[in-house]
Amino acid sequence: MDEQSISLTVNGTEQNGEAEPRMSLADFLRERLGLTGTHIGCEHGVCGVCTVICDGMAVRSCLMFAVQADKKEIRTIEGLADGDTMHPLQTLFSEQRALQCGFCTPGMLMTAVDLVDNNPSITPPEIKAGMSAVLCRCTGYEGILKAVEAYAKQIKGV
Amino acid sequence: MKPAPFNYIVPTSIDEALALLEEHAPDARLLAGGQSLVPMMNFRLSRPSHLIDLNCIPDLAFIQDNKDHISIGAMTRERTIEESSLVRSSIPLLYEATRHIAHLPIRSRGTIGGSISNADPAAEYPAALLTLDGEMVVRSKQGKRQIKASDFFKGIMETAIEPNELLVEIIVPKVPPGTGFAFVEISRRHGDYALAGIAAQMTLSGKTVTNVRLAACGVGPCPIRLNDAEKQIIDDGLTEKSIQSAAKAAALEVDPETDLHATADYRRRLTAVLTQQALLKAKERAQENN
Numbered sequence: 001m002d003e004q005s006i007s008l009t010v011n012g013t014e015q016n017g018e019a020e021p022r023m024s025l026a027d028f029l030r031e032r033l034g035l036t037g038t039h040i041g042c043e044h045g046v047c048g049v050c051t052v053i054c055d056g057m058a059v060r061s062c063l064m065f066a067v068q069a070d071k072k073e074i075r076t077i078e079g080l081a082d083g084d085t086m087h088p089l090q091t092l093f094s095e096q097r098a099l100q101c102g103f104c105t106p107g108m109l110m111t112a113v114d115l116v117d118n119n120p121s122i123t124p125p126e127i128k129a130g131m132s133a134v135l136c137r138c139t140g141y142e143g144i145l146k147a148v149e150a151y152a153k154q155i156k157g158v
Numbered sequence: 159m160k161p162a163p164f165n166y167i168v169p170t171s172i173d174e175a176l177a178l179l180e181e182h183a184p185d186a187r188l189l190a191g192g193q194s195l196v197p198m199m200n201f202r203l204s205r206p207s208h209l210i211d212l213n214c215i216p217d218l219a220f221i222q223d224n225k226d227h228i229s230i231g232a233m234t235r236e237r238t239i240e241e242s243s244l245v246r247s248s249i250p251l252l253y254e255a256t257r258h259i260a261h262l263p264i265r266s267r268g269t270i271g272g273s274i275s276n277a278d279p280a281a282e283y284p285a286a287l288l289t290l291d292g293e294m295v296v297r298s299k300q301g302k303r304q305i306k307a308s309d310f311f312k313g314i315m316e317t318a319i320e321p322n323e324l325l326v327e328i329i330v331p332k333v334p335p336g337t338g339f340a341f342v343e344i345s346r347r348h349g350d351y352a353l354a355g356i357a358a359q360m361t362l363s364g365k366t367v368t369n370v371r372l373a374a375c376g377v378g379p380c381p382i383r384l385n386d387a388e389k390q391i392i393d394d395g396l397t398e399k400s401i402q403s404a405a406k407a408a409a410l411e412v413d414p415e416t417d418l419h420a421t422a423d424y425r426r427r428l429t430a431v432l433t434q435q436a437l438l439k440a441k442e443r444a445q446e447n448n
């Protein structure tokens with residue numbers, strides 16, 4: 001199948017590229033734009049490591065075709081830090097030992113950003129349910145939940 | 159790249175989509191949220207020749223308040239339904255069912271039309287719509303049909319939709335005053351498909367039950383209306399004994415299978431327990447609204 005031209009905004013920068021219709025957004029980000037921070041695990045929506053933010057909402061980038069991201073605004077793990085200053089959630093992940101091998105971390109961070117930024121009054125049980133969207137085989141989740149709860153408190157300003 | 163190659167087409171109107179469907183059925187597939195179809199394509203269990211993407215048809219995404227019912231466009235995202243105050247106040251069972259579907263990033267893309275057309279035996283929306291007495295509006299180039307939920311779900315991932323038809327709208331009656339509801343389920347992990355789930359809705363006038371509807375998911379080829387269980391409540395009122403009889407009746411009228419996740423017997427047990435829980439929760443909420 002022929003490649004199609006797409007133009008999208010990734011982490012604030014306009015990007016133009018070519019993709020065969022069957023290329024996933026995850027593959028496009030990694031292979032065409034070199035943004036390998038977005039990981040790929042199961043490629044059927046279950047593990048969550050490929051989660052990115054599309055027009056303000058977390059989505060599985062393995063289940064969207066790149067051509068569907070035409071004219072959309074995508075935010076990936078590479079867009080969280082501000083230059084050399086880490087995003088508050090990244091700092092909290094580090095402080096709370098919320099990662100070991102780090103494979104799930106990009107998906108965890110993008111999922112948490114959507115959960116908290118779009119619902120600042122989120123409760124700890126809702127955070128627990130929400131973060132089960134991403135599978136972590138290392139940490140046992142305690143540090144992850146602590147970090148996201150602390151981030152929610154920061155956002156709420158308490 | 160995992161899926162087999164396909165021709166990708168993006169119609170911008172319902173009429174255009176219907177013409178494409180007519181031209182390319184049965185080898186074409188409609189792409190809604192992609193949260194069931196794309197995994198199947200990645201496994202190459204589905205290899206459509208043409209993929210007709212419904213994501214650029216604005217007329218398919220809406221939640222509309224009508225006099226006695228709510229209309230929901232097929233391409234309305236599960237997340238939009240979850241966040242709709244209209245759904246929450248007029249058809250709260252649908253809200254509670256949505257909260258059980260997968261995880262937020264999946265609900266950001268997944269649509270009500272996709273879930274209903276896909277008709278997974280364990281999906282929440284089909285059971286909720288059976289309980290709510292919903293109707294589906296499907297269109298083809300030849301015209302329009304309106305199908306009741308009770309005639310719509312035919313078997314495992316099988317519905318009344320013909321290959322040249324598009325589901326465009328779901329119609330759900332608003333609930334009357336004095337109504338309570340509950341959607342309860344058990345799954346192995348939060349966000350997984352249910353091993354068993356029960357949707358309940360009941361209307362009370364004082365202490366009298368004027369209406370009760372129950373349906374189950376995950377315990378048969380498609381959602382099952384629990385007629386015998388309902389009858390126990392209608393005949394004997396809402397007592398501890400009648401709720402128990404209803405739970406027993408429910409366990410007998412479902413048709414579960416044994417699979418990797420649970421045995422058929424265990425699913426029957428769950429059906430009884432969940433029926434009891436759903437009735438009690440719905441009763442409590444109906445009393446609050448009386």
Ligand SMILES: Cc1cc2nc3c(=O)[nH]c(=O)nc-3n(C[C@H](O)[C@H](O)[C@H](O)COP(=O)(O)OP(=O)(O)OC[C@H]3O[C@@H](n4cnc5c(N)ncnc54)[C@H](O)[C@@H]3O)c2cc1C
Binds near residue numbers: 352
């Ligand atoms: C990890 C994971 C967990 C999940 N857990 C649950 C769960 O617990 N409960 C649950 O209910 N669902 C669950 N889902 C599925 C999810 O709800 C899907 O969004 C839904 O089943 C399909 O909706 P979709 O919009 O993504 O449809 P798609 O995947 O795009 O389409 C599904 C099917 O419906 C057809 N179709 C779509 N729209 C129409 C239309 N308008 N007219 C005619 N045919 C149409 C398509 O051609 C396709 O065959 C899960 C998915 C994943 C990936």
Ligand code: FES
Binds near residue numbers: 047
């Ligand atoms: S790679 Fe996308 S969910 Fe696993």
Ligand code: FES
Binds near residue numbers: 098099103135138139
């Ligand atoms: S840190 Fe290794 S999978 Fe989560």
